Amino acid sequence: MNSSAVAADLTSLTGVAFSKGHGTGNDFILIADPEGEQQISAAAVAAACDRHRGIGADGLIRAVRSQALPEARELLERHPDAEWFMDYRNADGSISEMCGNGVRVFVQFLLDSGLVALAPGDVLGIGTRAGIKWVSRTDQGFAVDLGPWSFSHPETALERGVDSLVTADSLDVTRPGLSISTGNAHTVVALAQRSELDELALHRAPVVEPVPENGSNVEFALPHDPLVLDGIAEISMRVFERGVGETLSCGTGACAAAAATRFWAGAGAPDLWRVNVPGGVLGVRFFTAADGEEHVELSGPAVIVAQGVFG
Numbered sequence: 223m224n225s226s227a228v229a230a231d232l233t234s235l236t237g238v239a240f241s242k243g244h245g246t247g248n249d250f251i252l253i254a255d256p257e258g259e260q261q262i263s264a265a266a267v268a269a270a271c272d273r274h275r276g277i278g279a280d281g282l283i284r285a286v287r288s289q290a291l292p293e294a295r296e297l298l299e300r301h302p303d304a305e306w307f308m309d310y311r312n313a314d315g316s317i318s319e320m321c322g323n324g325v326r327v328f329v330q331f332l333l334d335s336g337l338v339a340l341a342p343g344d345v346l347g348i349g350t351r352a353g354i355k356w357v358s359r360t361d362q363g364f365a366v367d368l369g370p371w372s373f374s375h376p377e378t379a380l381e382r383g384v385d386s387l388v389t390a391d392s393l394d395v396t397r398p399g400l401s402i403s404t405g406n407a408h409t410v411v412a413l414a415q416r417s418e419l420d421e422l423a424l425h426r427a428p429v430v431e432p433v434p435e436n437g438s439n440v441e442f443a444l445p446h447d448p449l450v451l452d453g454i455a456e457i458s459m460r461v462f463e464r465g466v467g468e469t470l471s472c473g474t475g476a477c478a479a480a481a482a483t484r485f486w487a488g489a490g491a492p493d494l495w496r497v498n499v500p501g502g503v504l505g506v507r508f509f510t511a512a513d514g515e516e517h518v519e520l521s522g523p524a525v526i527v528a529q530g531v532f533g
């Protein structure tokens with residue numbers, strides 16, 4: 223995008239108040255729009271997220287009351303508790319269903335703005351395009367029940383353990399990948415050595431074949447050796463996010479990487495996982511929820527660093 227186009231698209235946000243926050247280095251611009259009055263174009267999102275000519279961020283999140291958003295009506299009928307909806311956009315302006323780091327930062331933003339209250343031990347339901355997400359406080363920040371995770375191609379995954387091929391610039395051979403949904407699309411590749419993770423070149427999107435219909439976030443996961451220590455399994459991960467590029471962290475991606483590695487590890491792999499990302503550490507927990515399904519929970523910090531007004 224050239225600088226005059228960025229300036230023009232930013233003008234559409236003039237006077238709009240924002241906060242800037244991050245979760246393990248995955249950073250977001252947050253805007254409160256309770257009555258759903260803001261029309262924020264994809265170009266305006268991209269201009270705001272531009273790291274040289276805008277505020278700079280991996281994504282933009284608009285906080286809208288679910289009842290003010292036609293696309294949230296069905297969710298609100300099923301979950302009248304979901305007062306607030308997280309309208310998430312990637313840095314290129316594209317829409318995503320979910321953002322695991324984003325939902326924690328979103329809740330911190332709602333709390334700081336006095337729009338919600340969340341006492342220790344309570345849960346807050348947040349509407350997203352991937353359904354309601356239940357958020358609670360932890361010592362380190364927040365835990366989010368992302369709901370059930372699933373294989374994108376269950377038959378192939380169960381039969382072959384993988385379902386796709388992934389090529390990144392720095393990998394000398396194409397590697398098998400496993401496609402997993404944690405509300406949004408992920409393809410996880412297992413690496414064998416620390417040097418492969420460190421030397422990954424993620425300046426360009428890895429190629430996934432067959433090409434996922436709506437694109438995919440791609441996670442490269444290195445299981446630690448030993449994988450399990452004191453009942454907690456540990457992996458390190460880097461990610462190329464759909465609609466963004468390489469980011470310092472991806473919450474839904476951390477859950478997908480843990481789910482894939484746990485599946486590959488076989489019976490007896492633990493439910494508790496520690497996922498190291500370039501921007502910090504995330505916790506992942508698998509548990510059987512009241513609906514009888516296996517859910518995945520993401521935990522980690524959420525920090526608001528600045529407030530301002532687009533000028």
Ligand SMILES: N[C@@H](CCC[C@H](N)C(=O)O)C(=O)O
Nearest residue numbers: 318321322323406472473474
């Ligand atoms: N960083 C997020 C995921 C954001 C959306 C993703 N790029 C997509 O297009 O699905 C996370 O923390 O989960």
